[in-house]
Amino acid sequence: MTEKKRIHIVINPAAGKDEPILNTINDVFHQHDIDWGVSVTRKFGDATAFGRQAAEEGFDIVAGYGGDGTQHEIANGLIGTDALMGILPGGTGNGFANEMGTPIKLRPALELLCADHKVRHVDVVQLDEGYFIQRLYVGIEPEQQTSRESKDKYGTFAYAIDSFHRAKEVKEVDYQVTIDGESFEFAAVKIYVVNAARAGTGISITGNISKVDDGLVDVFLLSAQDLRTLSGAIDRVLHLDTKNARESMRQGKEISIDTDPDQPVWTDGEYTGRTPISMKVIPGALPVIVPK
16 A cells, blocks of 8 residues: 655744735645644744744655745755755736746646646755755845835835835945955946846746756856946846846855955845855756656
């Protein structure tokens, strides 16, 4: 007799959607005869702890219901375990779900966990403490970050609205960046390190360049003094294969970033700390369930 598939769901109740989560989970899993468990987060870090605990208890699949921050935490809990990561998009942006091709609606996303699917081994980026799966950026103080209230009110447009309001406050700082042993110095407003490039809107901030399983991250900066960095970023978003789009971005496996003065660091939308920071790519370290 075949053992039942065991699936654990970690729910972020502060996620952006209003839907009958438990009722839908129960309905789908009952139809597929799934042995399932659930936990509910109350604060940052809970999803990581719950995810790792579920993996250690022998659940085959651990999935987080929430946005990119929730997926970030689940990934941090599962790396190094035998569990597969599932994705249940429940946030405002859901960029990682978009990157993986996960259905945006809850019911088909649950069906994907139960029925035919394949596993994609995704690169992760290891920091001094923890990992990220989408992208890291340096810049924007925590008090300037898009608020939950703003996201609830405006959805994905909240990010654009906040960026517009911050435009006059932006100041450049001195960056020292090393990519695979080669060092660079420049003034910039912000720097991005990209593993998975898609936003919840479907737009990729690096066009078709970034891949989550190529063993590399993509690094680019935005500088008000060098308009080529801005036009290159626009060209990549528009999928234009221009010389500027290619030359204003570099790829690498090991990255270190320092600034003067120190700057805030964000990973997968979560505040991580301040510069300096170092990181390296761990190829294929995270098995993620995706559609066939």
